[in-house]
Amino acid sequence: MARRAKAVPRGIGNAHPVFAERASNGEIWDVEGKRYIDFCAGIAVLNTGHRHPKISAAVAQQAEKFSHTCFQVVAYESYVELAERLSALAPGNFEKKAFFMTTGAEAVENAIKVARHHTKRSAVISFDGAFHGRTFMAMALTGKVAPYKAGFGPMAAEVYQALYPSELEGVSTECALHSVERLFKYTVDPHRVAAIIVEPVQGEGGYTPAPAAFLKGLREICDKHDILLIADEIQTGVGRTGRMFAMEHHGVVPDLTTMAKGLGGGMTISAVVGRADILDSVPAGGLGSTYAGHPMACVAALAVLDVMKEEHLCARSEAIGERMRGRFNGLRSRVPEIADVRGLGAMTGIEFRKSYQPAPELANALKADAFDRGLLLLTCGSYGNVLRIMPPLTVCDAIVDEGIDIIESILLEL
Secondary structure, X not given: OHHHHHHOOOOOOOOOOOOEEEEXXXXXXXXXXXXXXXXXXXXXXXXXXXXXXXXXXHHHHHHOOOOOOOOOOOOOHHHHHHHHHHHHHOOOOOOEEEEEEOOHHHHHHHHHHHHHHHHXXXXXXXXXXXXXXXXXXXHHHOOOXXXXXXXXXXXXXXXXXXXXXXXXXXXXXXXXXXXHHHHHHHOOOHHHEEEEEEOOEEOOOOOEEOOHHHHHHHHHHHHHHOOEEEEEOOOOOOOOOOOOOHHHHOOOOOOEEEEOHHHHEOEOOEEEEEEHHHHOOOOOOOOOOOOOOOHHHHHHHHHHHHHHHHOOHHHHHHHHHHHHHHHHHHOOOOOOOEEEEEXXXXXXXXXXXXXXXXXXXXXXXXXXXXXXXXEEOEEEOOOOOEEEEOOOOOOOHHHHHHHHHHHHHHHHHO
16 A cells, blocks of 8 residues: 555545455455455446456457457457447337447547537536546536546536436425526527436436436427437446346436446446437547457457346346345434435445434445455445445345445444
C-alpha cells in the first residue's frame, strides 16, 4: 500500500486496503493468504464469477490464434457473432444491430454520438443521481457532483437533468415525469432534444429501481417528441436484475441500450445495441476505436452468454436477490436505521437513515467492519448511505448466507 501511494495518483480511489493474489467464483485470497467473500464482483462485472472455466478456456484458445488486428482493419467472426446474439437478445421486435467499445463510458459517449447524428439534434436529458461514467460527456450526464464533477468543469454543453423517482426523497413518478415536461417548458425546446438516457436501476445513485410507470412515461414522452430513449444497462445488464436486460421487467423497449461490466466476464468490452436504422445512420468511420471489440473480449462475452443460458443464471439472480432481501427486511424491526431494502435480482441496496436523515457513517462503519471479518462490500447513493450488494450469480447459497450472516451480526452490534 505504501508503494501504491507513492506510484499511483490519489485520484484513483481504493475501497479496501488489500491486494489480490488469486480468486475463484465468489471468493478472493489476498497476498497474505486471507480469504474474502466477494460481494462486489468487480462492481457487478463478475456475474459469472471469478475465473469461470468456460470463459478462461475461450480466452486461452483465442490467445493461441491471434491477440489483436483492430476490427476495422482485419475483421474476425467472434465480433460478428456477438453482435448477432446481442441483437437477438435485446428487447424490441425490430431489426437491431450492435457495435463494441472497451469501457462503459465509451459506450455512453458513442450512444450519444449516434443519437445526435441520427436526430440532427444536440440536447440530451439525464437524471439526478445518475452515473454514466467519468469521460466528459458521460461526466456531464452523471447526476452527482462530488467526486465525479467537482473541479473538472466546464461540462459538455446541452445536457439537462431531470428528477429521478425516489420515495425516500419525496420524488414521485408523477413529479419526476413532470420535471421532464418542465425542462421542455422553461429550459430546452423538446425538438432540440436528441435523447433521454436513463438507468433502469440507478447504480451509483443508490441501487434504486425505476418504477415501471416512470419508464413507460419516458417512452411516451420520447415517442411524442421523436426523442430517442437510451437505456444505460451497463450495471443492470447480463442477468444482474434477473433478466438479461432490466428493461424487460417493465416491457419498455429503448431505442438504444448501452452494456459493459457483466458482458465480458472480467474482460474489457462494452456495447451499444439497438435499432438498426438508427445505428446505420452514422457513415463508415464515424464509429470505432483501436481496441474496441477486442478478440479476446469478444470470445469471453460469447462464453458469458453461453454460461448465462446453460447455468440458468437469470433465475439464479432472482433467487439470490429474494434470499438477501428477505433476510434484510427481517432485520428492519430490530434495526430501525434500515430505511429501505430494495433492488431487482441480485442487485440489492440497503439504505440507512437516522431520524429520517441519511446516515453514511453507518454504511461506512458496516463496510469497514465487514472487511475485517472477510467480506468485501461497497457503498453508494447520493449521500453515501446505501450498502450495495452484488455477488456473482454463480455463488452458492452457503457463501451467500455466510456473507449475510456477517452483515446481520455487524448491524445488530452497530
